[in-house]
Amino acid sequence: MTEIMQTGLGLLAAIQEGIPIRPPAASSIAEGVDRLHFFLTGITLFFTAVIFAIIFYFMVKYRRRSEDERPADIEGSLPLEVVWTVIPTLLVAVVFVWASSLYFENSRPPSASMEIFVIGKQWMWHLQHPEGPREINELHVPVNVPVKLTMTSEDVIHDFYIPAFRVKKDAVPGRYTSLWFQATKLGTYHLFCAQYCGADHAEMIGWVYVMTPSDYAAWLSGGARGEPMAQAGEKLFNRLGCATCHLPDGTGKGPSLVGLYGKQEKLRSGEMKLVDETLIRQAIVTPNSFLLPNYAPVMPTFQGLINEEQVLQLIAYVKSLGPEERKANSK
Amino acid sequence: MSTAVIDALPEASAQPSRVNYLNASYGIRSWLLTTDHKRIALLYLSSITLMFFVGGAFAVLMRLHLIQPQGALVEPDTYNKLFTLHGVIMIFFFLIPSIPATLGNFLVPMMVGARDLAFPRLNLLSWYIYAIGAIFTLYATISGGVDTGWTFYPPYSSTFSHTQVVPVALGVFITGFSSILTGLNFVVTIHKMRAPGLTWFRLPLFIWAIYATSIIMILGTPVVAITIFLLGLERLLHVGIFDPKIGGDPVLFQHLFWFYSHPAVYIMILPGLGVMSELVTCFSRKRIFGYSFVAFSSMAIAVISFLVWGHHMFVTGQSVYAGLIFSVLSFLVAIPSAVKVFNWTATLYKGSISYQAPMLYALGFIGLFTMGGLTGLFLASLATDVHLNGTYFIVAHFHYIMVGGAVMAYLGGIHFWWPKITGRMYPDGWARFAALVIFVGFNLTFFPQFIIGYLGMPRRYAVYPPEFQVLNVMSSAGASILGVGYLIPLIYLIWSMRYGPAAGPNPWQAKGLEWETPSPPPTENFEEIPVVTEEAYDYAAPHTGVARG
């Protein structure tokens, strides 16, 4: 009983404070998305109001006055049909162009983005900064810096969602997806899993902390937060015996990995493939799923032997061996 | 449409003593082995009503649970099963068969002037298939339930869930064939069994809508059947084509699933749009405004509905290029829907509008469908969809279409044709009251969810951050009103079957072949196959009822 009372009082207090109708807008794209959202809200309210008004007017004006009424026939009107086909068409064309250009911009990270890696796992978010710190269900980022997240999942499909930033993307097992944002306001914001993932889906939530750059730097260096990813990857590279075949000078059983990241590699079939995170992951987890011209398919699979976090460390190591910027057609 | 067929019927034919399809034979066998489309419609009516209240009970439990942020009623596990079963039952066992299998089965042969559907035994088989599918699903519900969501996304459903995925998947798979065979039966009937003189452009718009629906059932349902089948195999064999461990793509499942399941939304709403055209014309005594535009918009919706499924997947890591294509196609489908709304509104112009219960449902439908349709623009538009996808905004949007649209139209249709089906009238005052309660309860339940979603609360959450509580409580309060609203018609409709006054062949003075035969109709619908000489909805002509001649 007291519980109900408390709930009631809490609700009353919340209503007095006012029910929020807009989530915090704390990223560089949030305002743009909201402008479109409010434009669409306006369209919805306008057309609903117009339709309702016309219906009510007709309802009153043309109400049945006697049982024997036989209103005259109206077949229809071609001009009217054209008008109310063309106007919605133009309207949705405008919305499409507006929304799509916004989305297109929002889907491409700036080249100077800071990178963070995300692994979804029933039911928590693992986040790893290249500099070393690992977090669970918490993400610390500096304000006004573009951040690119590279995401995957250990098990089922999850979805990384920060409402305040208006960004959302699935973390899909077996491949990498990415999203980016640039936080614009200091503060603490919700992080949700927005793709149903099992029993504790609703508990797969956390917080994003947007900090000043100096606070962020202090946070990064504060305490023993694990070694940098590339360094961990290098250790793993040696421990797993990768180094015995992938010699730096290219004389081993496997190709040299130096300077490989970002290149276009030619396969035995003649096809060109870009060496990116996805391809390196494929090479580690399902080796021999593509063949290289001068090497025999002898690499053993590491599926089940290392987890997604370790794969990411290996990738970070390979990236550290390669050119920083991707040079297309460098071969 | 006027015919000279049943002039000879005496006035007393409205009395139940006359031989009709309901009293032509007795006993449980005469129902379970019937091939009469009207009796099969009633078999469907009773079974989907049962499923509706089972699914509705799950919804009520969910809304009760969400009164408190930490969950007021059940464990998260149980909550996940509740929303899954609510979705599976409402979509596959209520909404998809709702109007087509009950009103469609009852009316299609009568509206085209035929004695029965083209394949009556196949029709009965469809009901049995539906019933078997429903039994599998109910069995799974009792024996532990299922927690994958009605969308069955792998790898959760194929590998990680520990619940009764296979029985439910089997239930959905089996029921799919019921839907396919019903659609097939309608298409053949509409093509081959129309009465003499009943050309395509003299057909009631309900028939056009059912025809468009059947096309979707025929072309879409097999795809979801094979997809669910592959999922079941993958779960049983621990290997399959959606398995990321061997390079399979779980997102491909979503493509195949939505290839059917998006058009399936139109399986649910298109027949409702057809019912609307019948209701609006009858209760404003007007020919439909722009007949051919309304008819072709149904066909346009059926075709375009197959081109838009990718908008369910804008955030799944689908390519940006595909996102752009699916977005522009999704916007297109808004246009024929808008055309319909404008034409109904124009039909009211200079009409003679009466406010009996079916018309109240119809007017409620127009408003809610307009809102549901317009909020769809938020989800077709890429930039806003990224924020709203997977939140309560989606839940609110599709409930405006499915409940505010399809269920309102279904109830309107049931109220409209109830006198034809049973030969009895229900109390109109109660029916209007129920329509009002449902309209108010519905908006209270689902309008707050638009805001909850925009604020960022994801759907399928058993617990949620406390700042969303106020709106959730509002929604739950609305749900209790809505629940009561649905119980009222159940009571007075059952009451009317026994105690309602006799309706007579055409209580609404409506046009259409089904109104020119007694209520309830005889087993073969017409004494003699009618010859049609007039356009549809010819309300301007002096009324030619049964007593004429």
Add this chain to the structure above:
Amino acid sequence: MSEHIVPVRIYIGVFLALMALTALTTAVAFIDLGRWNTVAALAIAVTKMFLVVLFFMHLKYSSGLTQLVLLAGFFWLAIMVTLTLSDELTRWWTQTSGSWSALLPFLLRLF
């Protein structure tokens, strides 16, 4: 329409043509034609399908409606394949260049 009676010699002729095409397609599979191997195999399969549909299934003698029904089936299948491929083959797009011209060669692969 369905009452049309096809002479036995046409059935036999169609049967022999189908057997010959089966032999042909098997033989062609052993000759290196590059990507034309796929084209040849599928072209022969389509030809065989037409023979069966037109003569064994009497579509040649059937109404336009029946032909339309079949056409609809293939049209919808094409929708499913094309739109799904438009996602699966272009996922790398924005992760690399994001320019429209980079898409072209992959879009051509769709058709």
Add this chain to the structure above:
Amino acid sequence: MADLAAHGVHPPGFAHQFEDMEQQRDAGSLGMWVFLVTEIMFFGGLFASYIIYRALDLRAFETGSRLLDIRFGAANTAVLIGSSLTMALAIRSAQVGKPKSQIIFYLIMTMILGALFLGLKFTFEWRHDYVEHLVPGFGFAYKGPFAHGVELFFCFYFFMTGLHALHMIVGLGILTVLTIMASRGRFTEQYYAPLEISGLYWHFVDIVWIFLFPLLYLIGGRYVLGGN
């Protein structure tokens, strides 16, 4: 049904909801064609997935294809085409009013060829695959290059041929019923619709195989003998 008599005398096999025999036959035939369209979409889901995965991982699918024995595929194609011929001849025999023994003969020939197809498939081909450890989920153990893609290919191979075989088995059941009906003299020059629409189904199953044969067996680059 009580007033069936009111419609007067009708030929055997006539159903009360129709106006005349021609309307009934038209409806039956259209119904079957519509059903076949649903079958196109049913198999279509699998074919579409196959096309997509093959486009994404061409080399693996070619490697998988070369592990199949082309002789079984070709022989089964010939067998099925033969069964389509006998099916067409069975219908024609009814159409032109041949004695029932001839209809029965062609129907039984069709069944024998259908059974031969399934026999080759199950007892030789699938057993061979099982022995070679090529059945996903049942001790799949292929270890060469593209192992994962090859496993995917074999998933498709067994799903597709299995579904096709299931349709063949249903077809054999239908043929059995038709043979019984024929032996009771049910088919005449006026009434052979069950034969005709079952024939459509049988030919459709044949067409599915006509596509499965090249997709699974032929387009893997047979000319490359061993290696890549």
